[in-house]
Amino acid sequence: MAGAATPPLLRIGVLALLVLQNTSLRLVMKHARTVSPNFSATAAVFACEILKFTTAIAVLARVRRSLITALVEVLNYRELLPMLVPAALYLLADRLHHVSTRRLDVAAFQVLSQSKVLTAALFGKVFRGRDYSGRQWFCLCAIACGIAICQLADIGVDTLEPPDLLGVATVMTTSLLGAAAGTYIEATLQRGSGDGVLWKRAAQMAANGCLIAAGPASRSNLDGFVFSAWLVVALNAAGGLLVAAAMRYADNVLKTLAASLSIVVSTIAATIFLSAPAPSSRFMIGGLVVVGAIYVYGTAPKVVVETR
Numbered sequence: 001m002a003g004a005a006t007p008p009l010l011r012i013g014v015l016a017l018l019v020l021q022n023t024s025l026r027l028v029m030k031h032a033r034t035v036s037p038n039f040s041a042t043a044a045v046f047a048c049e050i051l052k053f054t055t056a057i058a059v060l061a062r063v064r065r066s067l068i069t070a071l072v073e074v075l076n077y078r079e080l081l082p083m084l085v086p087a088a089l090y091l092l093a094d095r096l097h098h099v100s101t102r103r104l105d106v107a108a109f110q111v112l113s114q115s116k117v118l119t120a121a122l123f124g125k126v127f128r129g130r131d132y133s134g135r136q137w138f139c140l141c142a143i144a145c146g147i148a149i150c151q152l153a154d155i156g157v158d159t160l161e162p163p164d165l166l167g168v169a170t171v172m173t174t175s176l177l178g179a180a181a182g183t184y185i186e187a188t189l190q191r192g193s194g195d196g197v198l199w200k201r202a203a204q205m206a207a208n209g210c211l212i213a214a215g216p217a218s219r220s221n222l223d224g225f226v227f228s229a230w231l232v233v234a235l236n237a238a239g240g241l242l243v244a245a246a247m248r249y250a251d252n253v254l255k256t257l258a259a260s261l262s263i264v265v266s267t268i269a270a271t272i273f274l275s276a277p278a279p280s281s282r283f284m285i286g287g288l289v290v291v292g293a294i295y296v297y298g299t300a301p302k303v304v305v306e307t308r
Contacts, residue, residue, distance in 0.1 A: 006249045022262030025235040032228035039224035046217030049209035051237040056203035063196045074203040087208040089181035096174045103167030110151035112171040114144040119179035120256045139297035149286030182252040189248040202244040
């Protein structure tokens with residue numbers, strides 16, 4: 001089911017839930033790191049993948065009216081192995097992410113990371129046959145700039161140091177790999193019809209995620225897993241399933257915009273619910289740019305044409 005054929009209310013609903021999930025996750029993670037700073041991130045990732053897999057399998061089994069049928073369908077190696085491609089791309093992107101954080105200062109990293117908004121659109125145009133109007137490209141650039149302003153305001157930086165070239169290269173490569181993986185997943189999820197396609201693909205992605213996360217998790221334990229840490233696991237799992245739904249019923253660019261909007265919303269929510277410092281005027285300007293640009297992007301004349 002292509003994003004263009006999706007009922008607008010379904011698309012908006014999925015994206016709104018993704019914003020809510022991202023916002024909730026940021027708030028809960030901040031609280032969890034305060035009350036239990038030493039809980040293992042690798043163990044949390046593995047637990048998240050297991051929860052995603054079991055949830056997707058349970059729903060697919062209900063759709064297929066048989067757990068055995070669902071398992072056989074998901075573990076079909078001809079379909080399971082191709083889903084290793086985005087998993088490998090995300091794994092490589094994660095490794096490069098760590099390199100870039102070591103090579104760049106926080107401010108430069110936060111600014112350059114916003115290139116993911118544009119790379120998602122670029123891959124959509126090249127590999128999914130989408131066409132964006134000049135207004136939409138302008139909005140995407142404005143969103144990237146607005147988020148960069150918000151991030152810089154968050155860390156209290158006024159000027160940028162000249163960035164390390166290797167650090168710049170790794171950040172840009174990370175954005176390209178993330179866009180490639182997202183476009184691949186979007187194409188996979190939008191092929192086929194029926195209620196079970198989403199859950200089958202989600203289970204297959206989670207199965208590969210379990211395999212990749214099992215190694216690092218084997219060297220960790222569950223020490224420090226208080227309630228809020230388990231809530232982080234649950235919200236991460238819900239986020240993975242919502243991302244899959246966003247890829248199927250919307251597209252990779254809209255998914256990226258939902259994540260960008262959640263950065264603004266979560267900072268304001270942290271002020272209200274966690275007594276965090278009030279956002280600065282610079283943050284509010286950046287936030288207004290993001291919200292306004294997303295609105296204009298969504299109401300721009302539709303010129304999206306999918307040919308692949």
